[in-house]
Amino acid sequence: MLEGLGLRPQQEQAYLHLLDNPRLSAAGLVARRPEWTSAQAEAVLRSLVPLGLAVPNDQTGDTYAAIAPDVALAALVRARVDAARSAERAVPELMALFWQGRPEPESLHFIDVVTDEHSITERWYQLQRAAQREVRGFDCPPYFADPTDPDPIELQRLAEGVSYRVIYADEVLEQPGRWRDLEAGIAAGEQARVAHRLPVKLTLFDDFAATLPVKGQMDGAGERSRAVIVVHRSPLLDALSALFEVYWDQAAPLPGEPDGGATSTSTGLYADDARLVRLLAAGFGNETIGRALGVSSSTVQRRVHELMERLGAKTRFQAGLILGRLGSVSKGTPAGSEPAAGVSAADDRLAGRTRRAAH
Template sequence: MFDLIGLSAQHETIYRVMLQRPDLNVAGLAQQLAIPADQVREALDVLADLALIRLDPGGGPVRAVRPQAGLMALLAKVEAEVAVRQQQVEATRAAIAAIATAHDSHSRAVEGRAFEGVDSVRERLIELAQTARTECLSFSTGGGQRADAMKAEAPLNQLALERGVHIRNVYQDSLRNDPATLAHARWMASLGSQSRTTPTLPMRMIIVDREIALVPIEPGHPQRGALELQSPGVIAGLVALFEQVWSTATPFGEPARPDEQGLTRQERELMRLLAAGHTDESAARKLAISLRSVQRMMTSLTERLGAVSRFQAGVHANRREWV
């Protein structure tokens, strides 16, 4: 019944007995339930991880947390995760519809044109920066940005901000390891721009005034050029994608704080990528960090999990709900 909140039938039974018989220790619980003491200890570890039992710092007996507090807190956490997941599903659905429409050459809904090559895209971005009226939203994939690109866009961004254009940008967390890009982001922030970071981004993207969007012709090869989109339906989907990513990203200037399990967002995303079948190399590309950084991070995570191999680390990570 309680699998949804991470409680097996045996763990539930032990928890119920502890509520009814708070005087029982491990041996007493094992005798009461006719199970080995090792199984009781394993169950107590799980119940402790779920905050359903409380240890006495003074060395007294373990106490079960009242179900009105413990179980309801776990259920509330699951409900919150479901709500967030539903938002992600809706945003992803909108993004899929937008991308599908953008790449359907026969769709009449698409009103745009292709800009082949980096120089062509840069010229179009200069035009858009000069004509933007209210807002510019963007995803900047990769870690460090190209120095020539930052130098070229700096005066244009400054003029746009001075005109009252609201600029929001999402970088990848790896930005924090590149001094030049970090300095550029700080300078932009000093002018009123807002930036956030997240471990991975779906693609490079710019949306101007919620009317025009530039997305890569090939997301995996942005140097090929960009496709300009103007269809209201497509733009709405891309804006929804941006807002969903923005809502969960870390505001620029704030440290990458670990979550309740001690993991940074980048570490958790690395675990997710590897669990999904990515190699160290492809995970490094997704996170825009070096292969050595991925391997260093995995060594640290394996040690924290108390594992002696990648496989054992995966088992322990799954048990602790790190993935």
């Protein structure tokens, strides 16, 4: 119950006994915890005093009384928070010492290989918490956890002002329910783009580390082991960062959720139609859109044609450009209007993806 405050199990047990026993001696504690010796009980009770959890209850100090939890525990919480903040402020200095002790980049010591699945998860969360400015990633299989589960660390870091830029492969929507996860991330502030294919699953943490999951050898049970390569500061990390930026420039933006209620007042579109437009603008084909919306591809095709007629659009791209151009579904271009002149380079990429999806 109180281990998060740094208490040992015996200290927590002794404090709980003190709460309902205003005058408790070592002998009284042993009577309640017969597995303890008198010396152990006395040492544990005495250790609660500097922690602010107990005070000696008489002149001889033989008995102890608990300090009220609202006072004692609040003080411990503040102390733990202050200690954590102090440790966080020391990270830059500690990282400098870390890199001073590392060999020069011409060796292979800037690469770590993590194979234990629990360690993989822990390292992932540690690196996200250590990022101060930005997390970038290629999102594609393989997945070590259910990809439809929101990443609590990402949502927390987004709220703390850390930027997230993620490029998703088309195939991510083949995972049932994945589109809802994408929408949740975008709504929280994630910048999302879509690429037809990605060369590798990759996550970059500021400019100090990157992770690359790999498939290991087959074991005796016929299952393939998992591993993650952690790349530290090196020319390889610089190359991975440059690779991400090249793909980011070429990927199509994935527009966010439209603002407002079930219907857009400026366009008359229902939420499902707006979601259809956003997927269409991102360049997805009928089958992928159908998986995201939970309908058949023929239903998607019918709704696309109906939408084109309502908008006066001659092509799928025009429909997407009118209402979903680079995430502007919520802004609402009047139905029947023609696409704006002077299509940007990003629009050109979007047009190319949408035309490919139409075939």
